[in-house]
Amino acid sequence: MAISTIDGQKVWQRRDRNTQLKIWALWMVGTAVFMWCWQQISAATTWPFFWDAPRIAADIGGRAVPPRWSYMDKLWEPLWDTLNIATLGTVMALMMAVPVAFMAARNTTPSALFVRPVALLIIVSSRSINSLIWALLLVKILGPGVFAGLIAISIRSIGFCAKLLYEAIEEIDETQVEAITATGASRWQVMAYGILPQIMPAFAGIAVFRWDINLRESTVLGLVGAGGIGLQLKGSLDTLAWPQVSLILLVILLAVVVSEWVSAKVRGAII
Amino acid sequence: MSAALDERLGKPWKKPPLISSSGLRWALLIGSVIYLILAIYSIDVNWSRVYRGLDRGWQFVMAFAYPDFVSRAGEIKDGMIESAVMALASTVVGIAVSIPIGLGAARNISILPVYLVCRSIVAVSRALNEIVVAILLVAIFGFGPLAGFLTLSFATIGFLSKLLAEEIEDMDKVQAEAVRATGASWLQRYVYGVHPQVVPRLIGLSIYRLDINFRESAVLGIVGAGGIGATLNTAFDRYEFDTAAAILLVIIVVVMGLEYLSGIIRARVQ
Numbered sequence: 001m002a003i004s005t006i007d008g009q010k011v012w013q014r015r016d017r018n019t020q021l022k023i024w025a026l027w028m029v030g031t032a033v034f035m036w037c038w039q040q041i042s043a044a045t046t047w048p049f050f051w052d053a054p055r056i057a058a059d060i061g062g063r064a065v066p067p068r069w070s071y072m073d074k075l076w077e078p079l080w081d082t083l084n085i086a087t088l089g090t091v092m093a094l095m096m097a098v099p100v101a102f103m104a105a106r107n108t109t110p111s112a113l114f115v116r117p118v119a120l121l122i123i124v125s126s127r128s129i130n131s132l133i134w135a136l137l138l139v140k141i142l143g144p145g146v147f148a149g150l151i152a153i154s155i156r157s158i159g160f161c162a163k164l165l166y167e168a169i170e171e172i173d174e175t176q177v178e179a180i181t182a183t184g185a186s187r188w189q190v191m192a193y194g195i196l197p198q199i200m201p202a203f204a205g206i207a208v209f210r211w212d213i214n215l216r217e218s219t220v221l222g223l224v225g226a227g228g229i230g231l232q233l234k235g236s237l238d239t240l241a242w243p244q245v246s247l248i249l250l251v252i253l254l255a256v257v258v259s260e261w262v263s264a265k266v267r268g269a270i271i
Numbered sequence: 272m273s274a275a276l277d278e279r280l281g282k283p284w285k286k287p288p289l290i291s292s293s294g295l296r297w298a299l300l301i302g303s304v305i306y307l308i309l310a311i312y313s314i315d316v317n318w319s320r321v322y323r324g325l326d327r328g329w330q331f332v333m334a335f336a337y338p339d340f341v342s343r344a345g346e347i348k349d350g351m352i353e354s355a356v357m358a359l360a361s362t363v364v365g366i367a368v369s370i371p372i373g374l375g376a377a378r379n380i381s382i383l384p385v386y387l388v389c390r391s392i393v394a395v396s397r398a399l400n401e402i403v404v405a406i407l408l409v410a411i412f413g414f415g416p417l418a419g420f421l422t423l424s425f426a427t428i429g430f431l432s433k434l435l436a437e438e439i440e441d442m443d444k445v446q447a448e449a450v451r452a453t454g455a456s457w458l459q460r461y462v463y464g465v466h467p468q469v470v471p472r473l474i475g476l477s478i479y480r481l482d483i484n485f486r487e488s489a490v491l492g493i494v495g496a497g498g499i500g501a502t503l504n505t506a507f508d509r510y511e512f513d514t515a516a517a518i519l520l521v522i523i524v525v526v527m528g529l530e531y532l533s534g535i536i537r538a539r540v541q
Binding site for chain 1 (some may be wrong): 286306313314316317324352356360400406410411412420463490497500507515523527
């Protein structure tokens with residue numbers, strides 16, 4: 001808090017002069033950086049297209065309504081594929097994430113010097129690359145189809161699940177582990193009876209949370225050829241079949257809302 | 272004799288099951304087994320194609336050992352700058368728009384009609400996938416970073432407004448009331464009573480969102496919305512795995528750096 005004297009009277013101010021000047025300087029630098037960024041974007045934009053946008057949007061909107069409901073017949077199968085990519089991808093990711101998490105947690109890792117950095121590296125590299133990029137790559141390696149999407153989703157989810165899981169493992173109550181160890185239990189028995197029951201709720205929560213995210217992501221994987229409803233979306237976009245596009249977008253929106261509802265219900269039941 | 276001994280020993284301890292109702296447990300187990308069989312059955316894997324692809328996969332893994340930063344250095348640099356510019360500009364605009372929306376979406380300081388409107392904006396923005404929004408905006412505004420910038424700003428609004436609104440709803444009422452008791456106007460009440468309480472969290476969230484926006488800007492290029500994604504997509508299409516590996520390494524390094532930086536800044540302001 002700062003007080004300045006104006007005409008012999010003390011006036012309260014939130015900050016003193018130097019702090020205020022520093023804050024203004026920061027704002028100026030920030031504004032300059034933003035203006036430069038905007039200049040870059042503006043230079044790369046075809047402005048006539050921008051001014052034309054309302055007409056185009058109205059045109060596309062007009063073509064997209066009403067959605068072509070009869071196309072729904074062809075969407076059930078891709079929808080089933082999308083669900084499978086999300087669910088099986090989550091299951092596979094969890095199977096791989098559990099050992100990685102145990103290797104990454106400080107209190108359960110076999111070797112803090114050698115194994116833990118490797119586990120952390122796996123977590124970081126899987127987390128920094130988006131599932132769409134993984135899919136792009138796997139389509140080239142495994143060929144287009146559901147299988148590439150499945151692998152992409154599971155690789156992407158390993159890091160996320162393992163990170164949350166190892167944080168849960170590090171926060172367990174050590175006294176329970178000690179009690180089990182005191183009975184003469186082996187390393188595996190300690191894990192099964194001392195650690196697992198403590199992280200089970202976190203594990204279930206993470207699984208459902210990631211499943212929800214995976215369902216969202218698997219709806220667009222088809223854009224790069226990795227199966228699911230995105231394939232239909234790409235086909236409809238490429239042939240400018242806007243009534244089909246609007247139907248697919250509605251279906252995706254509905255699937256996302258339903259998955260969020262399911263995950264909220266399940267997490268509510270667990271916690 | 273042995274019956275008496277058994278009675279003394281009692282039953283051995285068994286681990287209590289996770290789900291206590293046995294009917295539900297079996298139903299879940301059988302249901303998931305049936306689902307798994309159906310799901311795995313419906314995925315047809317072309318194993319000969321996979322086998323042929325493994326060679327290419329190995330090439331890609333090897334490319335990480337010899338990433339080629341040089342031959343496409345210009346494209347990589349331009350793409351990264353465009354991604355960074357999009358991420359930064361969209362975060363700034365996103366924050367500027369989400370502060371008023373966040374205020375409106377906080378039940379304790381806004382009136383019901385405003386609350387409902389703001390909450391529905393948040394819900395729509397969160398339900399739509401970034402890629403889907405980007406496709407629509409590319410169709411409307413044409414190719415280029417403007418579509419990506421608008422997409423990321425739109426996604427930022429949903430994320431930041433929701434978390435900001437929750438933070439305002441959890442704030443300490445006493446301070447805001449004290450400021451109000453001095454006869455402050457609505458704006459003064461916000462600036463002196465509410466804002467100082469939420470600003471550390473707002474800074475932390477903004478930096479976290481900058482991090483997310485950069486990651487997302489790396490994929491928007493795949494649908495034509497500018498950024499490094501377009502370069503990456505081209506590299507994959509031309510099977511230039513060494514260039515693709517270089518781009519991926521640059522993305523990983525920048526993302527890790529940003530995450531580290533945001534960790535430091537968030538630890539300092541909170």
